[in-house]
Amino acid sequence: MIIIIQCKDQVGLVAGITNVMARFALNIVSLGEHVDKSNNRFFIRLNVEPTADANALKQELQHVLPDDAEIAINPLPEKKIVVLVTKEYHCLADILIRNYFSTLGAQVQAVIGNYDVLADVCRRFDVPFYHISHEGKEKPVFEEEIKQAIDNYQPDYLVLAKFMRILSPDFVASYPLQIINIHHSFLPAFIGANPYRQAYERGVKLIGATAHFVTNQLDEGPIITQQIIPINHALNVTDLTKAGKEIETAVLARALQLVFDDRVLVFQNKTVVFD
Amino acid sequence: MIIIIQCKDQVGLVAGITNVMARFALNIVSLGEHVDKSNNRFFIRLNVEPTADANALKQELQHVLPDDAEIAINPLPEKKIVVLVTKEYHCLADILIRNYFSTLGAQVQAVIGNYDVLADVCRRFDVPFYHISHEGKEKPVFEEEIKQAIDNYQPDYLVLAKFMRILSPDFVASYPLQIINIHHSFLPAFIGANPYRQAYERGVKLIGATAHFVTNQLDEGPIITQQIIPINHALNVTDLTKAGKEIETAVLARALQLVFDDRVLVFQNKTVVFD
Amino acid sequence: MIIIIQCKDQVGLVAGITNVMARFALNIVSLGEHVDKSNNRFFIRLNVEPTADANALKQELQHVLPDDAEIAINPLPEKKIVVLVTKEYHCLADILIRNYFSTLGAQVQAVIGNYDVLADVCRRFDVPFYHISHEGKEKPVFEEEIKQAIDNYQPDYLVLAKFMRILSPDFVASYPLQIINIHHSFLPAFIGANPYRQAYERGVKLIGATAHFVTNQLDEGPIITQQIIPINHALNVTDLTKAGKEIETAVLARALQLVFDDRVLVFQNKTVVFD
Amino acid sequence: MIIIIQCKDQVGLVAGITNVMARFALNIVSLGEHVDKSNNRFFIRLNVEPTADANALKQELQHVLPDDAEIAINPLPEKKIVVLVTKEYHCLADILIRNYFSTLGAQVQAVIGNYDVLADVCRRFDVPFYHISHEGKEKPVFEEEIKQAIDNYQPDYLVLAKFMRILSPDFVASYPLQIINIHHSFLPAFIGANPYRQAYERGVKLIGATAHFVTNQLDEGPIITQQIIPINHALNVTDLTKAGKEIETAVLARALQLVFDDRVLVFQNKTVVFD
Incomplete structure (x- = not known):
């Protein structure tokens, strides 16, 4: 207990x-x-x-x-989660595999994608996939559709597994400290779009990823965990993006394990992690 | 407290x-x-x-x-130590610097060397250096001379900062769980002599160092801390030895900090480290 | 090219x-x-x-x-591989996911398991699975059955993704420098069975994994890559095994990427890795 | 050659x-x-x-x-350097030790401090120390005094070993790509003053250090090397600062080794490092 x-x-x-x-x-x-x-x-x-x-x-x-x-x-024997994705598969696939083999520490109730490219992999694991496109819609309409899909499941957490749309303050406020995001840089470096391009332009010698709770300050929520990998001059933006996927997957997996094991406490904008 | x-x-x-x-x-x-x-x-x-x-x-x-x-x-406000060395300077110099700037968490009472090559650097920091050669002596005689030099100071710990002689069971028994050694491999790999040559011959892709308490099983005492660095095919034995010195220095420094802060408990042949 | x-x-x-x-x-x-x-x-x-x-x-x-x-x-646009498994899913699942999304750098032709617990996950990805039990068979018979399954596909490499049977010299000789294994320790520490139990008993402060080519010296073949993670006293054998799976998966993935990109040259018992 | x-x-x-x-x-x-x-x-x-x-x-x-x-x-058998410091000893002491034991790959010609607290450690190693205070002086006067001290020695590089004054564009322009600085964060995170306080406030899970060539954009010059260490919630600003000194020392040592071995080429604002 x-x-x-x-x-x-x-x-x-x-x-x-x-x-x-x-x-x-x-x-x-x-x-x-x-x-x-x-x-x-x-x-x-x-x-x-x-x-x-x-x-x-x-x-x-x-x-x-x-x-x-x-x-x-220990409110539940196991957490329930809904995963939001766009097109990149690496974080989602890692979650689906652990879910299938019962080592995730949570049950994936559903996956929501604003594109449908990841529908097939979900189907292969018998996980419901909702294709909710953002195209041609006002953001409140788009988010309302997502909310309805989510609220069927009453999940403990939403996991943004490379979901590339910025969520509105209203949406975020509906799930306080329940939304976990993976950001593809060692925050606070390279906030915002295209961190790998920013990293390449700056000529850094390491790249990283950050898992954090989502708040209404973009990329500013409480950090759960971060890791980096060393890089060098030989890697271009495409190479960095590819290398970064490995660390993104690892960091999100670690963060979920910590959260699902009730090891992460939040106070103000920081976490206490008992690992 | x-x-x-x-x-x-x-x-x-x-x-x-x-x-x-x-x-x-x-x-x-x-x-x-x-x-x-x-x-x-x-x-x-x-x-x-x-x-x-x-x-x-x-x-x-x-x-x-x-x-x-x-x-x-918390038996003492600050520990007292005696350092044993042979010819390599890197671990000793790091200890002397921290001692001089009062950030070691212990006071270096004296340094004992079986060669005199490190006498000058000790002199520069006003730390007593005892040159006690092992040459032409039976081991019991050699160790008795060391003991006499040590026992003037009643140190809390002996630090083997690249001391390249194997100490006898009798000597070790005189200072139970008080002798800290730095071994130049990630034990239990490459026990014994020439670990960097062993690492080179085996073609490993990482080398390491291990700080441990000395017991009468060679390189088998309770491990305090270990670290590694990645290496590659381009490094020969000389390069490995040079790269290894950096990690040896860092690992010993970390181990001493942990021990001097009373963070290391020993039970049987293992440590519990509250860091 | x-x-x-x-x-x-x-x-x-x-x-x-x-x-x-x-x-x-x-x-x-x-x-x-x-x-x-x-x-x-x-x-x-x-x-x-x-x-x-x-x-x-x-x-x-x-x-x-x-x-x-x-x-x-660059003999082939893409390598062909056959994967051998026992019961643990983590390395295989990682390979299947990358294969499905065409980022493995090779094509998985088939999976062979001496148990059938991983048949279902292969089926979900439309990858042929051969259940070839070792039970009640002489080793030459068992290996002959495996060979026949393999030889249908003429693969460039065999990947032992936590295949827990020791292969005979005859078998190994049939696929010279074509068999890649993931061993669950930082070799040469903890050769043989139960490395996590060995690590626990020894009280090491880091555990690792090693990907290497298989030769007829058990766990002694040319090392492709190795990584470690820090651990502490709070982890028991079960915890170490669980933590180790993450590093095993990462190390095997990295090794396969290096081999499939033609970055690994072997001479005698060592590798040259151009990464 | x-x-x-x-x-x-x-x-x-x-x-x-x-x-x-x-x-x-x-x-x-x-x-x-x-x-x-x-x-x-x-x-x-x-x-x-x-x-x-x-x-x-x-x-x-x-x-x-x-x-x-x-x-x-390979223009010189060995580089000549002048080191600039303020009050913190850790980077300077590491340089002095390597210099004394002839493993720095360069010769320390002199040390210049805007305080005199590090004069004694230089004296102990027979290295000239110039105390040039910035107090009560216009910056051009202060910098002119530093320049005169430097120019006696015609050094290949200036090393800012925790020199806490911002140098003017004129000064920097006098030593193009010859000034190496250690910054106490993983740039571009936490540019400017008090990076450890910034890191604490933000609740990051890793801190780092960056060695770079100095240009007229503050903390924006070509990066030579970077490293990080993991941290957790238990460390306050003082603890972070103390932990950070270890990584600062290591990163600057590594950067100097790379530069002195002619492994670092600069083009525009980035480095190519052949290590």
């Missing part, structure tokens, strides 16, 4: 929380704790065994925690 | 320990915890503020812990 | 070869060259444009090269 | 150049070649043995190259 808590910091929080665990005869398999001193904020993640009644546990925890405490007790 | 504890695992340990912290009005700045389930062993490291009487704290902790508990409460 | 050559080293080889290119009006887009001085061996890889008659070019090259020269002029 | 050439691209350049080598009976130990197709620019680096008259060789090369060719034939 995973328990994650954040609240304002004060003396005795760990003792209070772990006393509750002891009273419920829960053994602490692992414990991650962080205090953000500049914000006086306390974060904890506990993996406990065997298990207990979540409501009773939550009630007891509330007695030892400040009023502002946010407590989550 | 750093508190590190290891003992057999049982329910309620974290609660018991953190209750003691609360009673002493100690705030937990950071907490690392690990349970080795295959050995039923519990490990914890706490960084607490402000401070308390170490003896009183230890006594209270003993009441909530099993009898076998090993408790260390 | 890719041209790869290896021969004994002598003065003027690059001039001789590039003169031939100039006579055929071939522009050198990229050129990688290596001299193994300890073996007096010369290696070169040229990427030239536009194109020329391969036979005529080869004949001219032979005039400027020593008699022992091995010359390959 | 190292030969580096850049010029506009055309068919037959490699043949022409290597024919000259053959005529001078020079054996090509290694050869790196690059064509920047978007700029139609050719780059080559040759390491040849034994040696030849540089002027005669250059003349012959000019006959086979376009008029715009820039040819450098």
Whole structure:
């Protein structure tokens, strides 16, 4: 059972929380704790065994925690997700494979594409694919169609697996801290379009990818994880794009694993990741 | 104040320990915890503020812990070390520089070399250098001379900064878990002499270095940290050796930082590193 | 057009070869060259444009090269491969996805498994799957059945994508430098079975994977590429195995890309990789 | 002997150049070649043995190259450098150590500091230190004093080893492509002041360092090399700064090695690095 808590910091929080665990005869398999001193904020993640009644546990925890405490007790055995794509296959295919072999830590309910090029690969894995084109539509109409497709499934998270349209503030506000995006640069470098071209023009010696929660500041949401690979002068924009796909796939896979394992807590515009 | 504890695992340990912290009005700045389930062993490291009487704290902790508990409460404000070297300068010079600028986390009391080539660099930093040659001596005589030089200083740790002689079981037993060595391969690959030649002959695509505590099994002691660098066919043995020095220096520096910060706990032949 | 050559080293080889290119009006887009001085061996890889008659070019090259020269002029537009598997899906699925989206640099002709658990995923991608069980058979019989399945396709390479049976010297000899294996450790550490258990027991701080050509020395063939990931004390054998699958997939994918792009030359037991 | 050439691209350049080598009976130990197709620019680096008259060789090369060719034939056995610092010791100390043990590939002629805190460590290595304060001076006066100190030594390169003053266009123009800086971020992220604070505020999961040639666009000159290290939420600005020093030291050391080995060619605002 995973328990994650954040609240304002004060003396005795760990003792209070772990006393509750002891009273419920829960053994602490692992414990991650962080205090953000500049914000006086306390974060904890506990993996406990065997298990207990979540409501009773939550009630007891509330007695030892400040009023502002946010407590989550492993709400679902497994997350449900909807994936949004455009034309590139690499991130989606990785998700579909893990989903098919039950190693994703979540269930892919559906895939939505603004082109239909990835419909066939979804069909091969018996995953519903919705082709919702953005062409010839006002953005609110386009997004409303997407929302309707999503809301059938009540997913825990939306995964933007190289979805190349910018979502409106209204859309984003409908899924607060539920939208995970993969950006093809080591943010904050190369915000916006064509990061590989920007990287090529600048002559950098490494390229990267960033998985982050989507907020209404483009490419500015809380970062979940980032990785880079070294490159050199011999790679042109096409080569960089190709090399970048490998790191994008790896970074998104890692971010999803962290989120689906309840290892990522968000406060303001930053994450605490207990890995 | 750093508190590190290891003992057999049982329910309620974290609660018991953190209750003691609360009673002493100690705030937990950071907490690392690990349970080795295959050995039923519990490990914890706490960084607490402000401070308390170490003896009183230890006594209270003993009441909530099993009898076998090993408790260390940040025993010294700063560690004292003696460094053993042969001819290569890179690890020693890095240590001397950090020592001189007070960023090592320990004080270098003396350097002992079985050659005198590194005497001058020690002199430049006003660090005592003992030239104790192994030539023409039985090993027990050689080691007894080293011991006498060391024991003037009562160091917390001995650092083998590319000391190229194998120490006898008797010598090692005199400094249990106090001797830190840098080995020039990613152990357990290339145990023994000439790892860079071995790496070259085998045609590996990465080389590494390993910092470990010394035990009486050659190159088999508990590993503190390891890193690697990618290499390619163009590097001959000389090139590998040169490239390797960079990673050796970095790995030893990292290991010393971890040990001097009380982040490394040892159980049987493995380490728990709270970084 | 890719041209790869290896021969004994002598003065003027690059001039001789590039003169031939100039006579055929071939522009050198990229050129990688290596001299193994300890073996007096010369290696070169040229990427030239536009194109020329391969036979005529080869004949001219032979005039400027020593008699022992091995010359390959991009023999096929695309390689053909057969993949051998046991039960683990991760490497195979990655290959099938790249094959389906035509980014593998080779065509998967068939998959052979000694269990049938991966039959379904192959079927979903319309790739023939042969279930050839090793159970209740002498090894020569088992291998003969595999050979027959393979030889229908005349593949350029066999890829052992977590094929967990040791192949006999006879089998290996039938496909010299054509069998590529992924081994789940940073060789030469942890040769043989259960490398993740070995890594756990030893308490290493990094685990890796190695892609290599198969020879009759188990896990001793020429290494194509290797990578590692950092690990820590919190990971048990199951966790290491899971984490290792990510790096195995990445390393095999990278090795196949290098081989299929004609970037890997083999001499004795080592590779020269022009990347 | 190292030969580096850049010029506009055309068919037959490699043949022409290597024919000259053959005529001078020079054996090509290694050869790196690059064509920047978007700029139609050719780059080559040759390491040849034994040696030849540089002027005669250059003349012959000019006959086979376009008029715009820039040819450098290993102009000096060893480079001379002057190092500029402010207060931080880590990059300077690394340079001084390598200089003292003759592994820098260059000779440190002098160190110039706008504070005097690093005077003592220079004195310990018998390297002249000039304390030239910027306080109470107009920038042109300050820079003129620095120039005079530098020009005594006619160095090949100036190394800004954490020199925290912005140099004027006039100063920079006096040393074109001769000034190497270490910037404490993975450029182009976090240009300007306090990159570690910027990194902390943004919540990135990796920090880096960039070595580059200085031009009159702040932090925008040609990048020589970059590296990153992973970080997490537990590190505050002070921790990031401390961790960053390790990577700054490593990146600057690597960049200097590349430049001093004549491995770095510059065209427009980018580098070609033959490593």
